[in-house]
Amino acid sequence: MEMVPAMPASVSLVSLRSREKPRACAGCNGKIRDRFMLQALDRYWHEDCLKCACCDCRLGQLGSTLYTRANLILCRRDYLSLFGVTGNCAACSKMIPAFEMVMRARDNVYHLDCFACQLCHQRFHVGDKFFLRNNMILCQLDYESGYLNGSTDKQSQ
Numbered sequence: 001m002e003m004v005p006a007m008p009a010s011v012s013l014v015s016l017r018s019r020e021k022p023r024a025c026a027g028c029n030g031k032i033r034d035r036f037m038l039q040a041l042d043r044y045w046h047e048d049c050l051k052c053a054c055c056d057c058r059l060g061q062l063g064s065t066l067y068t069r070a071n072l073i074l075c076r077r078d079y080l081s082l083f084g085v086t087g088n089c090a091a092c093s094k095m096i097p098a099f100e101m102v103m104r105a106r107d108n109v110y111h112l113d114c115f116a117c118q119l120c121h122q123r124f125h126v127g128d129k130f131f132l133r134n135n136m137i138l139c140q141l142d143y144e145s146g147y148l149n150g151s152t153d154k155q156s157q
């Protein structure tokens with residue numbers, strides 16, 4: 001399972017002070033020798049190198065925001081058209097709007113609040129083991145007892 005943050009990052013224009021060594025561009029790996037460069041996502045970029053992966057527009061306009069997802073850097077427009085609606089939560093079937101944190105398991109997405117064992121309602125955390133059975137999320141205990149009994153129905157012990 002992975003937690004997918006959908007947070008916009010801001011882009012700022014910074015100038016190199018004369019004594020500083022040129023920085024490497026995170027886009028092309030070349031040295032940045034221009035007087036101004038862009039700073040975004042804790043890295044430095046040539047003004048021409050920080051581009052939307054989809055439409056190639058430059059993201060260095062003043063006050064720009066960029067969006068990242070799955071290692072893609074996108075402008076707001078493309079971000080919204082690609083991820084505008086994250087999908088429907090596999091647990092409660094309600095829509096998950098863009099920019100909301102979601103949990104992803106295989107092909108399913110879940111509200112953070114909905115990502116819990118559907119039998120005992122225990123919440124999962126990143127790194128916890130969980131299991132999918134008939135599209136139900138189960139904790140290890142419930143999964144194993146269901147598996148051993150051949151059914152997820154409650155059985156007397």
Ligand SMILES: [Zn+2]
Pocket residue numbers: 025026027028029030045046049
């Ligand atoms: Zn560059």
Ligand SMILES: [Zn+2]
Pocket residue numbers: 052053054055056057074075076077078
């Ligand atoms: Zn774009």
Ligand SMILES: [Zn+2]
Pocket residue numbers: 089090091092093094110111114
């Ligand atoms: Zn939900």
Ligand SMILES: [Zn+2]
Pocket residue numbers: 117118119120121122138139140141142
């Ligand atoms: Zn459980």
